[in-house]
Amino acid sequence: MSEPQTHTFQAEIQQLLDIVIHSVYTDKEVFVRELISNAADACEKFRFRQSGGESPVLDPDVEPLIAVALDEEANTVTITDTGIGMTEADLAANLGTIAHSGTKAFFQQLAEQKKAGSNLIGQFGVGFYSAFMVADRVTVESRSSEPEEGGHKWESQGAAGYTIEPAADLPRGTRITLHLKEDAKEFAKEHRIETVIKRYSNFVQFPIRLNDKQVNTVQALWTRNKSEITDEEYKEFYQFVGHDFDEPQYRLHYSVDAPLAIQALLFVPKRNMESMGFGKSDPEVNLYCRKVLIEPKAKGLLPEWLRFVRGVVDSEDLPLSISRERMQDSALMEKLKSVITKRFLKYLAEEAEKDAEKYAAFYKEFHRFLKEGLLTDYANQDTIAKLLRFDSSFAEKGKTTSLDDYIARMKDDQKEIYYLTTYNRESGESAPYYEVFRSRGYEVLFLYDPADEFVMERLADYNEKKLVSAEKADLKLDDEQTEGLSEEQSKELTGWIKTRLDQSVDEVRTSNRLVDSPVVLLAKDKEMTATMRQMMRNLGRDGDLPPMPMDLEINPRHPVIVKLNELRATDEGLAGQVTEQLLDNALIMAGLMEDPRAMVKRLNSLLGSVLEAKR
Numbered sequence: 289m290s291e292p293q294t295h296t297f298q299a300e301i302q303q304l305l306d307i308v309i310h311s312v313y314t315d316k317e318v319f320v321r322e323l324i325s326n327a328a329d330a331c332e333k334f335r336f337r338q339s340g341g342e343s344p345v346l347d348p349d350v351e352p353l354i355a356v357a358l359d360e361e362a363n364t365v366t367i368t369d370t371g372i373g374m375t376e377a378d379l380a381a382n383l384g385t386i387a388h389s390g391t392k393a394f395f396q397q398l399a400e401q402k403k404a405g406s407n408l409i410g411q412f413g414v415g416f417y418s419a420f421m422v423a424d425r426v427t428v429e430s431r432s433s434e435p436e437e438g439g440h441k442w443e444s445q446g447a448a449g450y451t452i453e454p455a456a457d458l459p460r461g462t463r464i465t466l467h468l469k470e471d472a473k474e475f476a477k478e479h480r481i482e483t484v485i486k487r488y489s490n491f492v493q494f495p496i497r498l499n500d501k502q503v504n505t506v507q508a509l510w511t512r513n514k515s516e517i518t519d520e521e522y523k524e525f526y527q528f529v530g531h532d533f534d535e536p537q538y539r540l541h542y543s544v545d546a547p548l549a550i551q552a553l554l555f556v557p558k559r560n561m562e563s564m565g566f567g568k569s570d571p572e573v574n575l576y577c578r579k580v581l582i583e584p585k586a587k588g589l590l591p592e593w594l595r596f597v598r599g600v601v602d603s604e605d606l607p608l609s610i611s612r613e614r615m616q617d618s619a620l621m622e623k624l625k626s627v628i629t630k631r632f633l634k635y636l637a638e639e640a641e642k643d644a645e646k647y648a649a650f651y652k653e654f655h656r657f658l659k660e661g662l663l664t665d666y667a668n669q670d671t672i673a674k675l676l677r678f679d680s681s682f683a684e685k686g687k688t689t690s691l692d693d694y695i696a697r698m699k700d701d702q703k704e705i706y707y708l709t710t711y712n713r714e715s716g717e718s719a720p721y722y723e724v725f726r727s728r729g730y731e732v733l734f735l736y737d738p739a740d741e742f743v744m745e746r747l748a749d750y751n752e753k754k755l756v757s758a759e760k761a762d763l764k765l766d767d768e769q770t771e772g773l774s775e776e777q778s779k780e781l782t783g784w785i786k787t788r789l790d791q792s793v794d795e796v797r798t799s800n801r802l803v804d805s806p807v808v809l810l811a812k813d814k815e816m817t818a819t820m821r822q823m824m825r826n827l828g829r830d831g832d833l834p835p836m837p838m839d840l841e842i843n844p845r846h847p848v849i850v851k852l853n854e855l856r857a858t859d860e861g862l863a864g865q866v867t868e869q870l871l872d873n874a875l876i877m878a879g880l881m882e883d884p885r886a887m888v889k890r891l892n893s894l895l896g897s898v899l900e901a902k903r
């Protein structure tokens with residue numbers, strides 16, 4: 289036999305091992321969860337490899353299972369599985385470099401926190417390397433399920449590196465031996481390990497034997513009858529499949545026979561990991577066929593925007609032998625996706641109906657996903673629209689409204705649904721755009737999320753009602769105007785203002801929508817609304833946008849406008865200054881004022897005139 293080959297770990301692994309080995313993390317027991325989950329993954333991979341039936345496997349009659357053996361004398365824990373095993377190359381790649389997504393997330397957080405927070409280990413799980421929390425020497429003996437591959441032994445005493453050498457007479461699978469550190473001897477005790485296995489690994493799909501006694505309940509929870517499952521069992525199962533330490537927020541357990549036979553158990557977590565700076569998450573729903581795992585974290589099983597959902601889908605109608613690549617774009621998969629998505633959306637709508645407060649908490653965390661869905665998932669657009677919630681001029685403070693509720697409250701003469709992009713309720717209610725709606729008693733949805741306006745534009749209508757931006761709505765005040773400028777006077781004044789303001793505005797016209805404001809700026813048709821433009825600017829995203837042409841509307845009933853028309857004849861210079869100031873005021877109201885300093889000079893001069901007149 290050849291000499292053992294010595295290798296060094298990838299730099300990140302060395303660093304990781306350093307943290308793991310010296311960690312004061314108290315829940316060292318999570319190593320059991322990590323190693324058993326690897327063993328279970330290996331068993332599932334084996335089952336999948338065998339069910340594909342393409343070519344013979346090693347030891348085909350040996351059932352996949354996991355065995356834990358303890359030796360109190362020698363202070364060792366040995367975890368053996370009859371899974372897919374690893375070749376020499378696998379050993380070097382899998383146990384010498386970082387591939388594990390959890391480990392990557394761990395590093396990311398570590399970099400952000402700039403300190404080795406050992407509690408992070410428990411939060412993410414550092415996979416295989418967690419073995420070094422309790423062991424100062426780890427041996428991995430493994431043999432691949434490919435019949436022509438021989439066995440190998442991998443060994444490491446920590447950060448310095450590892451050796452790999454051939455090992456004769458190994459059965460298929462992997463045997464990991466942990467030589468426990470002095471302070472970790474407790475893990476060689478049966479009752480200690482048994483509790484830990486039950487806590488973390490009770491739902492593993494393969495038998496786990498501890499000193500030849502089976503300790504887990506091997507069961508596919510999703511195939512059991514709902515009425516026989518306790519909340520506690522659901523929670524444990526969620527924590528197991530969802531890799532979460534929290535409780536789920538929602539859970540949907542259902543089974544149907546047509547058009548496809550499906551058993552699904554889906555969960556929504558409490559927190560949105562993407563909003564916590566983790567980057568785009570991977571799909572977290574595992575696909576089974578008659579309890580056999582076909583694809584963990586199945587891509588294409590749910591639309592991408594539902595990537596926050598976790599759980600299990602089992603369908604008898606899937607052919608076991610199909611390869612994962614072909615599965616992803618098969619018509620069957622499309623069908624499955626459509627059926628499950630529709631069912632899940634229906635479930636959310638029911639939950640929203642049942643408990644609005646609970647739904648609000650969900651919405652707060654996950655609304656961005658719904659909006660992404662509305663923009664990308666055309667087939668489900670209307671159903672998603674039903675799930676949207678907004679603040680509105682009619683909503684109780686702190687409560688939101690749905691589009692359906694809005695429609696139910698619409699006035700008899702109201703034909704469209706109105707929305708206003710704004711910063712908060714106060715600025716929405718004091719916006720000049722809102723005045724006509726208040727006077728007519730029409731409800732306006734207040735949108736605070738920059739994504740909302742895109743959503744409304746894409747949706748365009750809901751239940752045959754057009755969705756219209758309050759800034760663009762073509763509405764007149766209820767009552768015919770009585771006071772103020774005549775039509776003729778208004779026309780003359782608007783003409784004069786246009787000459788005065790020249791290029792600063794596009795068109796100047798008389799407004800039928802203003803009550804309290806003398807003027808308002810309106811974006812040209814088809815342009816995004818002024819507030820949206822402002823939000824884009826705040827996000828630093830307006831760089832590529834062409835300058836936005838704006839129209840100025842004047843309120844012929846407003847005393848300032850009436851006086852301005854008189855002043856024009858007596859003091860054109862002052863009237864000009866007032867006009868420019870009115871435009872700046874409108875820009876401020878629209879949130880489009882870029883540099884107010886230039887304005888202050890004029891304002892001071894105007895104040896001078898006011899004080900002069902009062903002398």
Ligand code: ADP
Nearest residue numbers: 326327330373374382388389414415416417462
């Ligand atoms: P993860 O399980 O998230 O991929 P780990 O650090 O736990 O990360 O494991 C790294 C890799 O090592 C696994 O992806 C797998 O390829 C391999 N591996 C670990 N344990 C086993 C095992 N018992 N049998 C086969 N492969 C294993």
Ligand code: MG
Nearest residue numbers: 322326415416
């Ligand atoms: Mg793992």
